[in-house]
Amino acid sequence: MIIVPILALFAVLSTLTVFLHYTLPTPVSSLRALESTNKPMFSEEHAVSVMDKLSTGFGYRIVGTKQHVDAEDWLMTELQKYEGVHTFNDGQGDVQVEVWRQIGDGAHRFDFLSSVVWKKYYSMSNLIVRISDGTDASKANSVLVNSHIDSTLPSPGAADDGAGVGIMVELLRILTSPSATRKQLRHSVVLLFNNGEESFQDASHLFITSNHTTVPSIKAVVNLEACGVSGPELLFQAGSDEMVKAYSKAPYPFGTILANDIFRTNILLSDTDYRQFVAYGGVSGLDMAIVGNSYLYHTRKDTVPYVQPGVVQHFGENVVAIVDYLTTSPESRLPSITETHRTQMPIYFSMLGRFFIQIPAAPYRSLGMVMTAVAMFQIQSTKRADGHFSAGFATAMSMLGFFASFLGAVLASNVQALIMTKVMNRSLSWFSHEWLPIPLYGPPAIVGILLAQLLVSRTLKTADRPYLERATLDGCYLMSALLLTVLNAFGIGSSYLFGLGGITYLAAMLVNDYALVGWTQIEKREIAVNQRMHWGTYLILTFLPSLVGTEGATSFLDLFVPLTGRTGEVSPADHIIASIVSSLTFLCLPVLLPLIHRFGPDVQRRTVLFFLGISLTAILLYSDESLQIFDETHPQRLFVHQVHNLSSGEWWMNLGGADPSPTAILSGLADEAHQRFGIRDGGVERVEMSSYNPDFDVLYPVSQFITPYKFRLPTPEAEExxxxxxxxxxxxxxxxxxxxxxxxxxxxxxxxxxxxxxxxxxxxxxxxxxxxxxxxxxxxxxxxxxxxxxxxxxxxxxxxxxxxxxxxxxxxxxxxxxxxxxxxxxxxxxxxxxxxxxxxxxxxxxxxxxxxxxxxxxxxxxxxxxxxxxxxxxxxxxxxxxxxxxxxxxxxxxxxxxxxxxxxxxxxxxxxxxxxxxxxxxxxxxxxxxxxxxxxxxxx
Structure with missing residues (x-):
C-alpha cells in the first residue's frame, strides 16, 4: 500500500508542474494597453501585428532579396514615428528617441563545431534606436536590446525573429507612453534591429565593431531569439551576476544555469547574435529564446497562426521588466557590469514558472562545505547507532549503489536504443511528440536502477539486507555532497542538482530519524532492521524531485526531441534521447533506490520482470511501421538544391536530409523524386558529404550534417x-x-x-x-x-x-x-x-x-x-x-x-x-x- 501515496503525490506534483510550466499569460489587446494609464501594459496583439506584417506582408526576408530591404524600409518608417522628444511634465524627465540606419561592409570568421567559414558582407544594415531622457548622463550607459529582421532559408520567420522585433517595437511604445507609474530613464536603451543574423550574424558584427555613436555606451545586452513557437521563453545564456539579478525581476522566469552549461558545449548546433556582442564588444548579457515546439523552427510553418497565444505576452512582459530594472532602478549597476568568470557565476534556476532562485557563488560554495561537514557527522552518528546492522559497510555499498544505479539506468536505456536502431531499424520512432521517448526509454532505466540495487544487496548478509533501505539515504546523501564539492571545485554550476538532491536526502534522514522513527529508540537499538525507515519518509523523498525532475524533463525533452530532426544522419539521436530520459528518470525517482529494499526477494524479482515486460512491449509498439515518424506538424526537413552547372550545362537535383531516421525514408523520397523529375536513363546516387562536395556549399558549414542524394535532370531544349x-x-x-x-x-x-x-x-x-x-x-x-x-x-x-x-x-x-x-x-x-x-x-x-x-x-x-x-x-x-x-x-x-x-x-x-x-x-x-x-x- 506504500506505493499508492507515493504515486499519488508524484502524480499531483508532476501534473501541477507541467500545468504551471505551460500556462501562459492572457494576451493583452492593443486597445486595453492604450487605455491603461496607471501602469504601462505590454500588448501581444500589437507585437503580433508586427510579426504578421513581416512574415505575411513581406514573407521570406532573406538577406540579399528585395523583400529583405522592403521589410527594413517599412520598419524604419514605423520607428521614425516615435522619433523626437516626448514631454510628460510628470517630474520624471523627458524621453528622447533617436533613430539611425547603419549600412556598412565587413568581414569575420565564423566557427561552427569543427568547421570554419570566412565571411564577407557588403552593405549590411541595422536600424538603431536610442531611448534616453535626453541628457548626456542618461546616454552614457546603455542596455542593448537586440533582435533580427531577416529570416532564414526557407522560413517566413514569424517567431524567428519577428517575435523579437515585435517585442522591441512594443517596448519602444511603452517607453514613450505616459503613465502614473512612469520612472525616469537613469540609463538609456538602445534597440538594435539587425538585418543579418541568419547569414551568420553579420549585422550584429557590423554594429558592435563599428564606431557608431551608441556603441561605447553599451554595457549589457538582452538578446531576443526564437527556435520554437510555443511555451515559455528560456534564458539559456547569462553572462554576469548582475544580469542574472536583472532577470530575477521577470514576472515569469524560466531559466537554469544547467541550460547555460549545455549551450556552452555547442551540442545544440545553434548560435545567436549574443556571440558577436560578447566576442567583439566584451559585454555581458542575457540570451533568451522561445523554445517550445521547435519542430517548426526554420520551416515554412513559422507563421503567426502556429505561434501559441500568450507566448509573446510572456516574453514581452519579461523583457519589459528586465529593461525597466536596468534603466530606472536605483539598484541597477548597469554602468559597472562586466562579464563574470564561469567559476564566479551565481547558481540560478526557476521553479513552477513563477519562482526564481539565485544563490551567489561564495555562499553556494559554502553550501558544499556545510553538506560535507554534515556528511561526516552523519557517518559517525549512523555508525554508532546502527553498528549492529553493519551500518558502515551498508552505507559504503549504498554509495556504490548510487553510481551503479545511474550507470545501470543509462546502460539499460541505451541497450533499448541499440535494439531500436540496429535490430528493429526504427530510429526516431518517438519523434512525433516530445514526451513519447518516456514510455520507450523510461522503463528500461527503472530496470537498470533496480538491478543495480539488487546487486548491491547481495554484498550484505541476508539478515542485514533490509537495512539497505535506510542506509541508501546515507549513501545517496554522501554521494550528493561529494559530487557537489567536486563539481564546485571546477566551477560547474549544474552541480546545484546534487545540492538539491543532498537537501532532499538530508531532510528525509532528519524527519525519519528524529520525528517518525525516534532517535531515542534508535540509540537504544529498539528498532528492528526492517522498521528502520518509516513509510512517510518516502513522501519527503518524492516532493522536491517531483517538482525539479518534472520541470527538467519538460524542458529537456521540449528542447532535444525536436532538435534530433536536424542533427544529421550520423548523430546517435536515439542514444542521446535514451541517455536524457534515463538521467531524468534517475533524477525524478530517487525514491526507487531505497524502496526496492523494503520488499522481499520475490517482490523484487516480480518488479524487475514487470518493468522488463513493459520495456519489451514498448519495443514492439514503437517498431510498428504503420506509425509515422514524421507528420505535417512534426515535419522531416528536406534540403533541395536544383543546381544549374554552368561548366557542364547539366541540371542536377540534390536532395539532403538532416535527421538519422531509417535510411529507407529519405532514399525512398529521393527515388520518388527521381521517377517524377529525373532523366530516365540515370539513377539516384548517394554521395559523400565532405568539404569537397560543392553541391551544398551555399549552406556550408551546416551542409556537413546533410545526407545528400543527387540525380540528373533533363536538359532543356536548346533554345531554352x-x-x-x-x-x-x-x-x-x-x-x-x-x-x-x-x-x-x-x-x-x-x-x-x-x-x-x-x-x-x-x-x-x-x-x-x-x-x-x-x-x-x-x-x-x-x-x-x-x-x-x-x-x-x-x-x-x-x-x-x-x-x-x-x-x-x-x-x-x-x-x-x-x-x-x-x-x-x-x-x-x-x-x-x-x-x-x-x-x-x-x-x-x-x-x-x-x-x-x-x-x-x-x-x-x-x-x-x-x-x-x-x-x-x-x-x-x-x-x-x-x-x-x-x-x-x-x-x-x-x-x-x-x-x-x-x-x-x-x-x-x-x-x-x-x-x-x-x-x-x-x-x-x-x-x-x-x-x-x-x-x-x-x-x-
Whole structure:
C-alpha cells in the first residue's frame, strides 16, 4: 500500500508542474494597453501585428532579396514615428528617441563545431534606436536590446525573429507612453534591429565593431531569439551576476544555469547574435529564446497562426521588466557590469514558472562545505547507532549503489536504443511528440536502477539486507555532497542538482530519524532492521524531485526531441534521447533506490520482470511501421538544391536530409523524386558529404550534417537552355570597365603578380554575381595573407570556404590574397620558356571551365591541366568551385515576391512549382527548402 501515496503525490506534483510550466499569460489587446494609464501594459496583439506584417506582408526576408530591404524600409518608417522628444511634465524627465540606419561592409570568421567559414558582407544594415531622457548622463550607459529582421532559408520567420522585433517595437511604445507609474530613464536603451543574423550574424558584427555613436555606451545586452513557437521563453545564456539579478525581476522566469552549461558545449548546433556582442564588444548579457515546439523552427510553418497565444505576452512582459530594472532602478549597476568568470557565476534556476532562485557563488560554495561537514557527522552518528546492522559497510555499498544505479539506468536505456536502431531499424520512432521517448526509454532505466540495487544487496548478509533501505539515504546523501564539492571545485554550476538532491536526502534522514522513527529508540537499538525507515519518509523523498525532475524533463525533452530532426544522419539521436530520459528518470525517482529494499526477494524479482515486460512491449509498439515518424506538424526537413552547372550545362537535383531516421525514408523520397523529375536513363546516387562536395556549399558549414542524394535532370531544349545560360554568362567579360551585371556570374583575378623569388602569388579575386545571393568560393591553397580581419588558417595547403552576403542590388565583391606557390607549380614555372625572376605582373584573368559531359575523358581536372599547360594559362592558376542562390527564384517565395515572367516561367521555378505541388499533396510530412542554385568551376 506504500506505493499508492507515493504515486499519488508524484502524480499531483508532476501534473501541477507541467500545468504551471505551460500556462501562459492572457494576451493583452492593443486597445486595453492604450487605455491603461496607471501602469504601462505590454500588448501581444500589437507585437503580433508586427510579426504578421513581416512574415505575411513581406514573407521570406532573406538577406540579399528585395523583400529583405522592403521589410527594413517599412520598419524604419514605423520607428521614425516615435522619433523626437516626448514631454510628460510628470517630474520624471523627458524621453528622447533617436533613430539611425547603419549600412556598412565587413568581414569575420565564423566557427561552427569543427568547421570554419570566412565571411564577407557588403552593405549590411541595422536600424538603431536610442531611448534616453535626453541628457548626456542618461546616454552614457546603455542596455542593448537586440533582435533580427531577416529570416532564414526557407522560413517566413514569424517567431524567428519577428517575435523579437515585435517585442522591441512594443517596448519602444511603452517607453514613450505616459503613465502614473512612469520612472525616469537613469540609463538609456538602445534597440538594435539587425538585418543579418541568419547569414551568420553579420549585422550584429557590423554594429558592435563599428564606431557608431551608441556603441561605447553599451554595457549589457538582452538578446531576443526564437527556435520554437510555443511555451515559455528560456534564458539559456547569462553572462554576469548582475544580469542574472536583472532577470530575477521577470514576472515569469524560466531559466537554469544547467541550460547555460549545455549551450556552452555547442551540442545544440545553434548560435545567436549574443556571440558577436560578447566576442567583439566584451559585454555581458542575457540570451533568451522561445523554445517550445521547435519542430517548426526554420520551416515554412513559422507563421503567426502556429505561434501559441500568450507566448509573446510572456516574453514581452519579461523583457519589459528586465529593461525597466536596468534603466530606472536605483539598484541597477548597469554602468559597472562586466562579464563574470564561469567559476564566479551565481547558481540560478526557476521553479513552477513563477519562482526564481539565485544563490551567489561564495555562499553556494559554502553550501558544499556545510553538506560535507554534515556528511561526516552523519557517518559517525549512523555508525554508532546502527553498528549492529553493519551500518558502515551498508552505507559504503549504498554509495556504490548510487553510481551503479545511474550507470545501470543509462546502460539499460541505451541497450533499448541499440535494439531500436540496429535490430528493429526504427530510429526516431518517438519523434512525433516530445514526451513519447518516456514510455520507450523510461522503463528500461527503472530496470537498470533496480538491478543495480539488487546487486548491491547481495554484498550484505541476508539478515542485514533490509537495512539497505535506510542506509541508501546515507549513501545517496554522501554521494550528493561529494559530487557537489567536486563539481564546485571546477566551477560547474549544474552541480546545484546534487545540492538539491543532498537537501532532499538530508531532510528525509532528519524527519525519519528524529520525528517518525525516534532517535531515542534508535540509540537504544529498539528498532528492528526492517522498521528502520518509516513509510512517510518516502513522501519527503518524492516532493522536491517531483517538482525539479518534472520541470527538467519538460524542458529537456521540449528542447532535444525536436532538435534530433536536424542533427544529421550520423548523430546517435536515439542514444542521446535514451541517455536524457534515463538521467531524468534517475533524477525524478530517487525514491526507487531505497524502496526496492523494503520488499522481499520475490517482490523484487516480480518488479524487475514487470518493468522488463513493459520495456519489451514498448519495443514492439514503437517498431510498428504503420506509425509515422514524421507528420505535417512534426515535419522531416528536406534540403533541395536544383543546381544549374554552368561548366557542364547539366541540371542536377540534390536532395539532403538532416535527421538519422531509417535510411529507407529519405532514399525512398529521393527515388520518388527521381521517377517524377529525373532523366530516365540515370539513377539516384548517394554521395559523400565532405568539404569537397560543392553541391551544398551555399549552406556550408551546416551542409556537413546533410545526407545528400543527387540525380540528373533533363536538359532543356536548346533554345531554352541557351536562354538560361545567357542569364549567367558574361556579356562582355573581356572589358575591364564592364559593369558587374554585364560580367554575369563569374570570377577573375585582378592586380595579379607573381614573385618567383619568394615563390608567392598575390592577386585580388573578384566575384561578379548579378541576381545571385549568398555566393561562396571553395578552393585549395596555402594562404599566407589576405584582407580579412583574421589571420588565414595555418597548416599549409588546405581547403578554404569564403562566403558572402550583400544587400539587394550589390553585385560584386572581392578578396585580396597572397598564396604560396606549391612545389609542382614552381617546378613548372621554372621549366616554362618565359620564366622570369623577381616580381612579374600578370594580366587580369578569369575563365569558366566548360566541359562536354557526354565525353567521359573530358572533365574539370583534365581541362584545368590543359589550361595550365597552354600559352593562355600558367602553372600557378587556381581552380575555384563557385556557387550561389538565384535570389529571385527561391520557392515558394517567388510566387509571392515576383511578377517577372522571365523568373516565374524559368526552368527551375517551373520544376519547383511542380515539385512543391507533389510534396504538399503526397508527402505533407516533408518541409522542403527549394533553392535554385547556380554553380560553376572557374580558373583564375
Amino acid at each position: 537552355q541557351n536562354r538560361e545560360l545567357s542569364r549567367w554568362l558574361a556579356q562582355d567579360g573581356s572589358d575591364p570597365t564592364a559593369s558587374p551585371r554585364s560580367r554575369g556570374f563569374s570570377i577573375r583575378a585582378v592586380d595579379d603578380t607573381i614573385d618567383y623569388t619568394a615563390g608567392t602569388r598575390s592577386f585580388t579575386l573578384t566575384i561578379s554575381h548579378p541576381h545571385i545571393i549568398w555566393s561562396v568560393l571553395a578552393f585549395d591553397a596555402e594562404i599566407l595573407e589576405w584582407d580579412l580581419p583574421v589571420s588565414p588558417p595555418t597548416g599549409g595547403f588546405q581547403r578554404h570556404h569564403i562566403k558572402e552576403v550583400s544587400r539587394f542590388g550589390q553585385d560584386e565583391w572581392s578578396v585580396r590574397m597572397l598564396l604560396r606557390l606549391q612545389p609542382d607549380e614552381l617546378s613548372a614555372a621554372a621549366a616554362a620558356a618565359d620564366r622570369k625572376e623577381g616580381i612579374v605582373s600578370r594580366p587580369d584573368f578569369g575563365q569558366l571551365l566548360q566541359i562536354d559531359p557526354s565525353n567521359v575523358s573530358d572533365n574539370v581536372l583534365s581541362r584545368f591541366t590543359s589550361l595550365k599547360e597552354s600559352d593562355s594559362g600558367s602553372p600557378h592558376r587556381l581552380l575555384v568551385d563557385y556557387s550561389g542562390l538565384w535570389g529571385e527564384a527561391m520557392y515558394p517565395s517567388v510566387e509571392q515576391a515576383s511578377t517577372d515572367q522571365e523568373v516565374l516561367q524559368s526552368v527551375g521555378v517551373r520544376r519547383f512549382r511542380e515539385m512543391d505541388k507533389w510534396l504538399l499533396e503526397e508527402r505533407p510530412e516533408v518541409d522542403a527548402m527549394l533553392l535554385n542554385v547556380v554553380a560553376g568551376v572557374g580558373v583564375v
